[in-house]
Amino acid sequence: MTTRSLINCEAPLPADWARTLVIAVGNPSRGDDAVGPLLADRLTSWLSNEARTPDGSAPHDVAVICDQQLMVEHAYDLRDRDRVLFIDAAAKQGEPVQWQPIEASASGPTLSSHQCTPSQLLHLCAHTLQIPAPPAWLLSLHGEGFELGAPVSAAMHAAMAQAWDEILAWVATPEVNGQPVRPAAAPHHA
Amino acid sequence: MPRPLETAADPASLNRVVIEPVSRVEGHGKVTLLLDDNRKVHQARLHIVEFRGFERFIQGRPYWEVPTLVQRLCGICPVSHLLAASKACDAFVIGTGRITPTAEKLRRLLHFAQVLQSNALHFFHLASPDLLFGFDDAVAHRNIVGVLQDERELGLQGIRIRKYGQEIIRLLTGKRVHGTGSVPGGFNKPLSVADRDLMRADIDQIITWCEGALQLARDLFLRGQPEQGRFANFASGFMSLVRPDGAADLYDGALRVKDAQGQLIVDQVDVHDYQQLIVEEVKPWTYMKFPHLRALGPEHGWYRVGPLARVNNATYFDTPRAEAARAEFMAWGHGRPVTASLAQHWARMIDTLHCAEGIARLLNDPDIIGTDLMATGTPLREGIGVIEAPRGTLLHHYRIGDNDLIEYANLIVSTTHNNTAMNEAVRSVAAEYFDGREITEGLLNHIEVAIRAYDPCLSCATHAVGKMPLRIEVVEADGQLADVLLKHEDGTLERPLAHATLADRTPANWPPLDA
Numbered sequence: 001m002t003t004r005s006l007i008n009c010e011a012p013l014p015a016d017w018a019r020t021l022v023i024a025v026g027n028p029s030r031g032d033d034a035v036g037p038l039l040a041d042r043l044t045s046w047l048s049n050e051a052r053t054p055d056g057s058a059p060h061d062v063a064v065i066c067d068q069q070l071m072v073e074h075a076y077d078l079r080d081r082d083r084v085l086f087i088d089a090a091a092k093q094g095e096p097v098q099w100q101p102i103e104a105s106a107s108g109p110t111l112s113s114h115q116c117t118p119s120q121l122l123h124l125c126a127h128t129l130q131i132p133a134p135p136a137w138l139l140s141l142h143g144e145g146f147e148l149g150a151p152v153s154a155a156m157h158a159a160m161a162q163a164w165d166e167i168l169a170w171v172a173t174p175e176v177n178g179q180p181v182r183p184a185a186a187p188h189h190a
Numbered sequence: 191m192p193r194p195l196e197t198a199a200d201p202a203s204l205n206r207v208v209i210e211p212v213s214r215v216e217g218h219g220k221v222t223l224l225l226d227d228n229r230k231v232h233q234a235r236l237h238i239v240e241f242r243g244f245e246r247f248i249q250g251r252p253y254w255e256v257p258t259l260v261q262r263l264c265g266i267c268p269v270s271h272l273l274a275a276s277k278a279c280d281a282f283v284i285g286t287g288r289i290t291p292t293a294e295k296l297r298r299l300l301h302f303a304q305v306l307q308s309n310a311l312h313f314f315h316l317a318s319p320d321l322l323f324g325f326d327d328a329v330a331h332r333n334i335v336g337v338l339q340d341e342r343e344l345g346l347q348g349i350r351i352r353k354y355g356q357e358i359i360r361l362l363t364g365k366r367v368h369g370t371g372s373v374p375g376g377f378n379k380p381l382s383v384a385d386r387d388l389m390r391a392d393i394d395q396i397i398t399w400c401e402g403a404l405q406l407a408r409d410l411f412l413r414g415q416p417e418q419g420r421f422a423n424f425a426s427g428f429m430s431l432v433r434p435d436g437a438a439d440l441y442d443g444a445l446r447v448k449d450a451q452g453q454l455i456v457d458q459v460d461v462h463d464y465q466q467l468i469v470e471e472v473k474p475w476t477y478m479k480f481p482h483l484r485a486l487g488p489e490h491g492w493y494r495v496g497p498l499a500r501v502n503n504a505t506y507f508d509t510p511r512a513e514a515a516r517a518e519f520m521a522w523g524h525g526r527p528v529t530a531s532l533a534q535h536w537a538r539m540i541d542t543l544h545c546a547e548g549i550a551r552l553l554n555d556p557d558i559i560g561t562d563l564m565a566t567g568t569p570l571r572e573g574i575g576v577i578e579a580p581r582g583t584l585l586h587h588y589r590i591g592d593n594d595l596i597e598y599a600n601l602i603v604s605t606t607h608n609n610t611a612m613n614e615a616v617r618s619v620a621a622e623y624f625d626g627r628e629i630t631e632g633l634l635n636h637i638e639v640a641i642r643a644y645d646p647c648l649s650c651a652t653h654a655v656g657k658m659p660l661r662i663e664v665v666e667a668d669g670q671l672a673d674v675l676l677k678h679e680d681g682t683l684e685r686p687l688a689h690a691t692l693a694d695r696t697p698a699n700w701p702p703l704d705a
Contacts, residue, residue, distance in 0.1 A: 006357040007350040007392050028368075029247070029262035068268070068368070072315070073353040128338045129346075148263070149247040 009129065013080055018063035020171070021077060021134075024087040025070050031150035032143030035089045035160060038152070040066035043167060062171055070116055075124045081134040085170055086118040087163075089156075090140035096159035097166070102136040137170070139163060221616055221637055229626035234617035236478075236609070236641065248599040253282045253590050254374055260586070260601075261368050266311070268368060269304035269359055270579035273297055273441070274586040276372040277575025282590055283375030284567030292560030293376035298441050299552045300362050300371060301577065305440060306396075306545040307355025308580035309497070309538050312645045313403060314348020317535050320642070321410040325635045344406070347399045351542075354396050358549070361385045376564040386559055393550045397511070400546045404515055404539040411536045412522075422531035422615040422640040425450035427483065427493030428502045429607065431578050434458065436505025438544070440578040446503050447483065447493060452526045455483065461576040464585060470602065478609050481602060492610035495582025496644065497538040502527035507540070509547035515540045531615050531643040538645075579604050581645050608644045615640040 005011040022043060026036030044064045053059055065077055070086070078084060086102065104122035116124075118138050125131040141159045152160075224233040244263060251259060257275040261268035276297070280289060288294070319327070319336055327336075338345035362381065363369025371379055411418055427450070431443035436457075445459040445467060459467050470479035471488050483491035493499070501520075507513040519528065519540060528537075552558050572589045582604035589598035605612075619640045623633050 004388060005392055006388060007354050007395070027262055029259070068262075069266075071311075071352075073349055073356065075349075076353060124338070128342070148244070 009076060009079070009131070017080060018061045019080075019082040020060070020062045021081045021084045022062060022064045022087065022167075022171075023070070023074065023077065023084065024064065024066045025068070026066075026089055027068050029149060031145040031147055032141075032153055032156040033089050033146045034152050035141045035143065035156055036087050037066050039087050039160060039163065039167065040064050042164065043171070046168070047171075060171055070118065070121060072116055072121070072124055075121055075129050075131060078121070078125050078134055079131050084134050084136040085167070086136065086138045087167075088138065088140050089143035089146075091143060091146070093140060093142050096142045096155065097163045098140050098142075099166070100138050100140075102138050104133050139167065139170075221641075223616075223620050223624065225626075229624075231617060231621045231624050234613050234620055236612050236616055244601050245599040248588075248601075249596050251596050252594050253279050253588065253596055254594075256588065256596060257372060257374065258368065258370055263601075267304060267308050267580055269300055269363075270308075270577060270584055271586075272363075272372055273301055273304075274575045274577045274579070274584045275588075276374060277442075277577065278573040278586040278588050279374035280575070281570040281573030282588075282594070283569055284565045285570045287565055287567035289376045289565045290560075290562045292380075292557050293563050293565070294441075295552055295555060295557050296362060296377045296381060296563075297372050299381075299549060299558065300359060301441050302545040302548045302552070303355040303358035303362070305355075305578075305580045306400075306542055306549070307352045307359070309542040309545070310348055310351040310355065310403075312580070312642075313407060313535060313538060313542070314345065314352070316642055316645070317538075318344070318348070318406075320635075320639050321407075321414070321532075321535065325639050326632050344403075347403065351396060351399055351403075354392055358389055361389065373564075375566070378563065380561045380563060381559050383559055386553055389549070390553050393546065393553060397543070397546045397550060400539070400543040401511060404536075404543050407536045407539040408515075408518075411532060414532070418532045419530045421636075422618050422643065423529055424531075424611075424614050424618055425529055426611055426614070427455060427486075427491070428499035428527055429493045429495050429583055430500045430503045431461075431576060431583065432457075432503060432505070437508050438500050438504035438506070438578075440500075440545075440548075442577070445576075445583075448503050448527060450527055450529055452502075455486070461585070462574050464574065464576070464587075464602075468602070470606075479602075479606055480609050481607055482610070488610075493607070494611045494644075495604050495607040496534065496580075497541040497582075498528065498531075498534045499582060500578060501537040501540055507544050509544050509551070511547055512540055512544035515543060531640060534643045534645075581605060582607055605644070612641060612644050615643065 022040070024036035024040035024043075026033045028034045028037045043062075047058065047060055047062055047064070050059050065074075067074070070088075090098070102118045102122060104126040105119050118136060122133040122136060125133040141156060141163055144153045144155055222235040223231050224235070226232050247263075248256060248259065256279055257272050260271040260275045263271050289297075314337065319331075322341060323331060323336060331339075337348070359369070362379070363371035364379065371377055427447050429445060429447045431439050432446045433439045433443050436446070444457075445461060445464070446457045447455040447459075447467075449455050456467065467484060468481050469484045470481045472479055480488060480492070482488045483493065485491065501516055502523075504516060507516050519533075519536060522528065571591075572587075574585070574587045576583060576585045578584070583602075584604055585600075585602040587598075587600040588596050591597045616637055619636050620633070623636045625633075
């Protein structure tokens with residue numbers, strides 16, 4: 001019998017541990033960096049308002065995590081997930097909304113700061129922590145400004161509106177086939 | 191005495207070497223080395239471009255929003271801002287009274303958890319790769335992944351210590367980041383017995399790991415003598431909070447400043463009198479201010495804050511393992527303050543062990559599961575809150591109007607306190623390792639190691655994908671770019687001017703000296 005623990009990777013997971021995970025990253029007070037938290041809030045609200053199934057369970061087995069930065073300890077959040085979606089702002093990308101499947105890096109990645117990337121996180125899972133890396137996607141939205149106290153730009157609001165339907169489609173898609181889930185999003189995939 | 195930083199009579203005539211941004215520290219930093227005609231480093235400037243707008247961001251907000259709002263200033267230590275702001279805003283609810291014993295202990299538990307996880311991040315993720323593998327180890331290996339590959343158990347301990355601290359924060363505030371818990375006047379959520387017991391389940395293991403990490407930090411520093419002792423070693427004052435009997439205290443106390451010889455410059459200064467003690471100098475080339483002791487002036491009154499200052503300043507630590515470690519540390523320094531920048535890592539792990547022991551003590555205190563969480567009193571219109579954040583003394587000062595909106599805000603964060611010290615650390619390292627010709631990766635590594643010892647939080651922080659490359663530029667006296675070295679996020683290096691024409695090296699591409 002394993003005692004419940006805050007740090008033991010082998011400790012039993014809670015009974016309501018969702019099979020699908022959405023990790024949104026960003027600072028709500030730094031202009032377009034707020035996109036992750038805003039979409040996380042909206043998705044959390046949407047999930048809580050979805051009608052329960054007749055047996056009382058939630059219709060979508062989805063957990064939402066929002067954090068200011070992605071860090072190595074988030075690897076533990078990837079345990080026993082069927083699929084993961086990362087949502088983040090991007091300073092450099094051509095498309096306002098871009099989906100890309102994320103693979104664990106085969107070679108040793110570099111963690112360059114007080115943060116890491118989704119692919120580095122998957123690498124940690126697969127190659128270091130012996131946590132099976134779930135299929136994962138990165139939804140990135142192009143940001144224009146990141147100043148403290150700045151509002152979200154009009155362009156980012158438009159990108160969020162576009163991304164919202166795609167997120168719902170991803171959440172509602174039950175199968176995982178290793179390919180982009182929503183055909184409409186395919187042209188944006190890297 | 192500390193060497194004056196402004197050594198050049200006419201800085202505009204000097205050559206410049208710029209490194210931007212600094213990798214593995216928060217945000218976007220830039221290092222400018224000013225060279226003389228003999229290509230010797232005369233001056234160092236650590237540019238921090240994001241430290242502005244804090245006060246403007248807060249002014250006009252209702253005070254009860256401030257503790258939550260200020261957490262957005264920093265992605266690494268949001269709880270430190272939450273607690274400093276809560277302490278300052280206590281005055282708007284309870285005046286000069288004290289919060290309840292349970293509320294104070296919950297805040298202290300939260301604070302220990304924050305410092306524990308932040309120190310673990312720093313030592314295991316940022317500092318240990320430098321110390322374990324050497325400053326010139328390949329950049330693709332000199333990181334936490336390299337530690338996990340070569341020292342797997344050590345790396346896992348670092349991740350788990352950090353996770354433990356973050357889980358305590360989550361249980362106390364409801365979220366891993368941007369939760370509440372601490373509010374003006376007390377705490378808004380009791381700790382359940384179940385959650386207390388969950389925290390208790392791991393704390394003995396955490397203490398054991400922290401003891402091991404402390405021994406490692408000490409051994410690596412001692413093994414690296416005399417080089418690590420000389421590296422960025424300079425005289426300065428040290429400032430921290432202490433209790434009336436001189437014990438180190440991370441959450442509350444009065445200000446103590448010692449000089450490099452260990453003599454008290456000031457002691458037991460009420461934090462409400464900080465403006466009589468400290469003045470913040472403004473310089474034209476940076477948004478960062480340069481705090482110093484008013485009585486000693488900018489040349490002699492600058493000081494360091496953080497783990498090294500806390501250990502150097504404390505009469506004792508009130509937890510047994512950390513106190514034994516403090517005594518050993520001070521004995522190594524022959525009873526005088528240890529001034530080597532790399533001793534920060536040893537001191538930081540003493541600090542970390544103190545946090546782990548403090549958590550264990552609080553979890554065994556019956557008050558911690560009490561339900562008397564909010565105090566009342568006669569509100570004031572001005573409040574000052576000071577804590578010892580992971581990187582050092584953190585000060586929040588607010589005034590509110592009759593409408594309860596913030597009219598005045600002043601924040602002095604740890605990195606600002608350490609501003610002059612970090613400039614001096616960079617200057618001393620660059621003066622020793624710059625060969626007068628080009629920025630080598632080795633020099634860059636050494637400068638970064640010096641800066642990382644202070645763990646600066648340079649922007650508090652946007653992190654959006656693609657925001658953190660590293661750029662190194664060398665400019666000749668005539669303004670031509672001599673070399674550019676780019677270090678990408680994946681650690682790969684690129685020299686974009688390798689095949690550049692003379693036109694590509696135009697001075698028009700060079701930023702103004704005081705940018």
